[in-house]
Every structure is written in structure tokens, then in C-alpha cells.
Amino acid sequence: MFNRVINNQTKTMILLMVVFTTIILLFGGLVYYSIVNFSHQRFYELLKIRTTTIVQIEKSKKQLDIPENHILNSLNDEELPMERDYVFSVPEDSNFKKISSEVHIPDTFFKNIIRKGEANYNDNEFYYIGQSFKYNNKSYIAIASAKNHYVVYYLGFLKRTLITCMVLSLFFSMIFSFYLSKTLFKPILKITGKVKEISSENLHLRLEPQAGNKELNELVDTFNTMLTRLETSFETQNHLIGNVSHELRTPLTSIMGEADVALSISRSAQEYKETLEIILDEAEKLDKKIKALLLIAQTGFDGKIQKIDKVRIDQLIWDAIETIRRMDARNNIYLDISMLPDNPKKLKISGNEQLLHLAVTNIINNGCKYSNFQQVKVSLGATDTDVYIIIKDIGIGIPESEMHKIYDPFFRASNTKNYEGYGIGLPLARNIVRMHNGELIVSSFENQGTTVQLRFPTLYTTLKNEETQI
Numbered sequence: 001m002f003n004r005v006i007n008n009q010t011k012t013m014i015l016l017m018v019v020f021t022t023i024i025l026l027f028g029g030l031v032y033y034s035i036v037n038f039s040h041q042r043f044y045e046l047l048k049i050r051t052t053t054i055v056q057i058e059k060s061k062k063q064l065d066i067p068e069n070h071i072l073n074s075l076n077d078e079e080l081p082m083e084r085d086y087v088f089s090v091p092e093d094s095n096f097k098k099i100s101s102e103v104h105i106p107d108t109f110f111k112n113i114i115r116k117g118e119a120n121y122n123d124n125e126f127y128y129i130g131q132s133f134k135y136n137n138k139s140y141i142a143i144a145s146a147k148n149h150y151v152v153y154y155l156g157f158l159k160r161t162l163i164t165c166m167v168l169s170l171f172f173s174m175i176f177s178f179y180l181s182k183t184l185f186k187p188i189l190k191i192t193g194k195v196k197e198i199s200s201e202n203l204h205l206r207l208e209p210q211a212g213n214k215e216l217n218e219l220v221d222t223f224n225t226m227l228t229r230l231e232t233s234f235e236t237q238n239h240l241i242g243n244v245s246h247e248l249r250t251p252l253t254s255i256m257g258e259a260d261v262a263l264s265i266s267r268s269a270q271e272y273k274e275t276l277e278i279i280l281d282e283a284e285k286l287d288k289k290i291k292a293l294l295l296i297a298q299t300g301f302d303g304k305i306q307k308i309d310k311v312r313i314d315q316l317i318w319d320a321i322e323t324i325r326r327m328d329a330r331n332n333i334y335l336d337i338s339m340l341p342d343n344p345k346k347l348k349i350s351g352n353e354q355l356l357h358l359a360v361t362n363i364i365n366n367g368c369k370y371s372n373f374q375q376v377k378v379s380l381g382a383t384d385t386d387v388y389i390i391i392k393d394i395g396i397g398i399p400e401s402e403m404h405k406i407y408d409p410f411f412r413a414s415n416t417k418n419y420e421g422y423g424i425g426l427p428l429a430r431n432i433v434r435m436h437n438g439e440l441i442v443s444s445f446e447n448q449g450t451t452v453q454l455r456f457p458t459l460y461t462t463l464k465n466e467e468t469q470i
Contacts, residue, residue: 013181020173028162036155040127043148044120046080047129050144054085055133058142080146082126090114090132090139105143113141122148187216191223198227228434251286255279310459311356313347313387314340314380320360321378324368331368332375339381339388346382348459351436359432362425363391363452369419371395371449385461389454398444406442415446437462 088099088110096110105121105128112119113130120129130143198205206224209217262275317335324331341347367376371393379390398406398413405411407430410423426442433440436456444450 010181013177016177016180017170017174020177021170024166024169024173028166032155032159032162035158039148039155040122043127043146044129047120047127047144047146048118048131050080050083050085050146051129051131051142054087054142054144055131058087058140059133059135080144082147084126084145086141086143086145088141088143090141110141113143114139191216191220195223225437251282254282255286258282307352308350309353311349311351311353312344313349313382313389313456314344316353316356317360317378317380317389320357320364323357323361324365327365328368328373330373331365332373333364333368334375334377336377336379339379341382345460346384346458347380347387349387349436349456350459350462351456355432356436359429360389360454362429363454366421366425367391367393367395367450367452369395369421370416382458385458387456387458389456390451391454392449392451394449397446397448397450398442399446403442403444 086103091099094111094114096107099105099110100107109119109121109128109130112121113132118129118131120127122128125147126145127148128143128145130141132139132141134140194205194208206227209220258275258278262272267275314337321333321335324333364376364378372395374394376391376393379388379392381388381390396415399415402411402413406413407427408423409427412421412423430440433454433456438454438456441453441455442450443453
């Protein structure tokens with residue numbers, strides 16, 4: 001339940017808050033520790049200077065005959081805050097308990113001075129530093145002490161200041177974390193909202209790229225590519241459902257009708273033969289339509305099952321033209337190579353050669369058929385990013401009012417009644433082109449001819465896009 005309430009935006013805000021808080025606390029603690037440590041060291045240095053001065057003063061005296069366990073001197077010149085200076089004669093038994101009780105300093109401090117020659121000590125209010133020295137073969141201890149007002153007062157102020165700054169920093173970091181998380185997730189939420197608007201009824205919608213966001217734009221491009229495949233699949237499915245019953249029932253009705261008539265009365269062998277020929281012809285039409293439907297379904301629903309290779313488009317076009325000429329010697333095709341690039345590598349694309357050959361052959365063959373075998377011009381060109389094929393005929397064209405139906409399977413324009421065909425070639429070609437991340441554009445005017453432009457990304461562009469997605 002808790003995970004459902006907290007979304008990723010809130011989690012990101014909390015994570016940023018934790019990171020900022022940790023950094024602020026670490027830096028605040030580091031600053032405070034550094035200043036405290038510096039103040040302690042600096043104050044000890046001042047006390048050490050004072051202790052050294054005391055030792056020099058005492059050594060400069062003509063006589064230092066001090067009884068054991070007796071405080072020799074206490075200076076109050078106030079060079080340091082509440083300064084107290086002492087000189088002690090070291091007892092012969094090294095027992096400092098009496099002195100310790102008189103000045104309220106632990107006897108271990110005195111023993112450390114004797115053992116090390118110098119030692120320091122503090123009781124959170126007064127700081128002490130002591131040195132041992134000899135005078136006339138007798139051991140003495142000089143101690144300087146003072147109250148560290150800087151630690152007591154100024155560091156207290158520093159602590160309050162740091163706490164105030166950290167609280168304010170945490171407050172502003174919370175605001176910044178909220179703003180940053182909202183800014184980071186805003187384009188994602190925008191894309192999510194746009195995706196929710198897309199359904200099977202409006203698959204033509206596409207996500208808009210986000211300015212200055214390379215990673216998100218890669219996601220947008222990937223999603224748009226997926227939408228294109230889905231749109232193709234849905235269109236193909238809808239067209240198939242809408243047309244398959246009519247297109248398949250027509251030859252089936254003819255077959256069943258001929259068979260029923262043939263069986264109704266006795267007929268001669270010649271009449272039976274004619275009936276069987278009609279049935280065979282209708283069966284062949286049915287077989288061709290079923291194969292066409294399967295091919296459209298294959299290219300429209302799952303193009304990734306096809307084998308992908310490097311394909312030279314110029315060689316592919318030569319092969320397609322040769323195939324069409326073998327189909328009918330009357331086909332008149334002119335290949336324009338004036339726009340060929342100097343670098344032949346620009347003519348290479350990534351794709352399935354058999355399917356591409358099928359698409360190009362269908363379009364060129366349609367141009368020859370619907371122009372009554374007049375010349376069809378095929379132009380080939382390339383840029384640094386794309387390869388272009390332009391197929392232009394001067395045939396019967398397509399009525400403007402019917403242009404929106406040209407990709408419907410089995411659709412045939414109203415002016416094609418005198419030409420054989422099933423209305424499969426153009427939707428099949430478009431599916432194949434889409435499979436290869438290309439584009440098919442048709443422009444046509446009735447009785448003026450048709451121009452079909454095919455665009456495919458070059459092999460270099462395809463590889464670069466794949467590397468970018470990785």
C-alpha cells in the first residue's frame with residue numbers, strides 16, 4: 001500500500017533530500033571540527049609560549065631555593081583570559097597528590113610532564129600546559145593555564161550559526177529537490193499522458209521530441225517506431241477483416257455455383273470439361289488471393305522474422321528491371337542514373353533483399369501495366385543519410401477522390417476495370433518499406449500518370465541509430 005502511494009517522483013525527491021542532507025551535515029561537521037581543533041591547537045601554542053617564558057624567567061633568578069610541595073608563584077598579569085601561572089618544585093618521592101588537591105589538577109598531569117618533559121590538559125573550561133626544567137640540579141615544573149573564551153563563547157556562537165545554516169539549507173534543499181524532481185519527471189509525465197491518449201482509433205498520433213533531452217528522445221523515437229509498426233498491423237488487420245470475406249467468397253461462390261449446376265443434370269463430357277475449367281480458374285484466383293493475404297499479413301504483422309542483410313539498391317533495381325522484362329517483353333523501362341553518388345557505399349541499406357525486390361518489382365510492374373506499356377522512368381539517387389528511388393509513369397493515374405484508399409488491400413481504382421489485378425501490390429509494398437524504416441509517397445493525377453517515391457535510410461545511418469539506442 002505504501003509503495004502504491006509513493007510514486008517515483010516522490011522517491012526521487014526523498015533520495016535527493018537524503019543526499020543533500022548528508023552532504024550538508026558532513027560539511028557542517030567538518031567545518032565545526034576543523035575550527036574547534038584549530039582553536040585548541042592555537043590556544044595550546046599560546047600557553048606553550050607563556051610556559052616557556054615562565055621557565056626562562058625562573059631560570060634567570062639568582063636563587064631558586066623552594067621547599068618541596070610548595071607553590072612558588074602565581075602570576076595574574078592577564079595576558080590571556082583568566083590566566084594562572086604556576087611553578088612547582090618536584091617532590092623527592094614524586095608524589096603530587098598534595099599539589100593536585102591544592103590547584104585542582106589531576107596528579108597524572110604532573111606525572112606526564114615529568115615523564116615526557118611537556119604535557120597538556122583541559123577540563124572543558126581551563127586549558128593547561130606544563131614543562132619540566134632543572135635548576136641547580138633540582139627539578140621544577142612550570143604550568144601556564146587560561147580559560148579559552150574562544151571555545152566557550154565563540155564556538156558556541158559558531159555552533160548555533162551552523163545549526164541555523166543547516167536548517168535553512170535543508171529547507172532550501174527540500175524546495176530544490178521538489179523542483180528538480182518535478183522538472184526531471186515533467187517530460188516523462190507529459191509522454192505518459194500522451195501515450196494514454198493513443199488507442200487503436202488514433203494510432204496515427206506520435207510523441208513529440210523533447211528539446212535538449214537526448215536520452216528521452218531515444219525513448220520517444222523507439223516508441224514512435226513501435227507505434228508505426230502497430231499502426232501498420234492494425235490497418236492491415238482492419239483491411240483484411242473488411243475485405244477478406246468479399247474477396248474470398250466471390251471465387252468460392254463461383255466454384256460452388258458451377259459445381260451445383262454441373263451436378264443438377266446430366267451433361268456431356270465437353271460441358272463437364274468447361275465447368276471444370278471454370279472451377280479450376282476460380283480456384284487459381286482463390287489460391288493467388290490467399291497467398292497475397294498471407295504475404296500482406298506477414299509483412300504487416302511481424303517484419304522482424306525476416307533475414308536482414310546488406311543490400312546494394314542499384315543492383316536490386318537492375319535485378320527487378322530484368323525480372324519485369326522477362327515477365328513481358330513489352331515492358332519499357334528507362335533507368336536514370338544521373339543522380340548516383342560518387343561513393344557507392346551510400347547505396348547500401350540494411351534489409352531483406354527478397355522483400356525489397358518484391359516491393360520494387362510490384363511498383364515498376366504497376367507503372368508498366370497502367371501506362372499501357374509506355375516508358376516508365378526509374379531514377380536512383382542518394383544523400384549522406386538516405387537512398388531514394390523514384391518511379392514515374394505517364395499512365396491512367398488515380399482519381400483524386402480515391403487517393404485515400406490506395407493502401408487498402410484489394411482496392412482498385414474505378415478506372416482500372418480493363419486491367420488485370422487484385423489491388424495487392426501497393427499495400428504490400430508500403431508494408432515492406434515500413435519494415436525497413438523507410439517511406440513510400442504516391443502522387444498521382446488521373447490521365448496524367450503516377451509518381452512513387454521510395455526512401456530508405458543508408459546502412460551507415462541505420463548502424464549509427466542502433467549504436468545510439470544501445
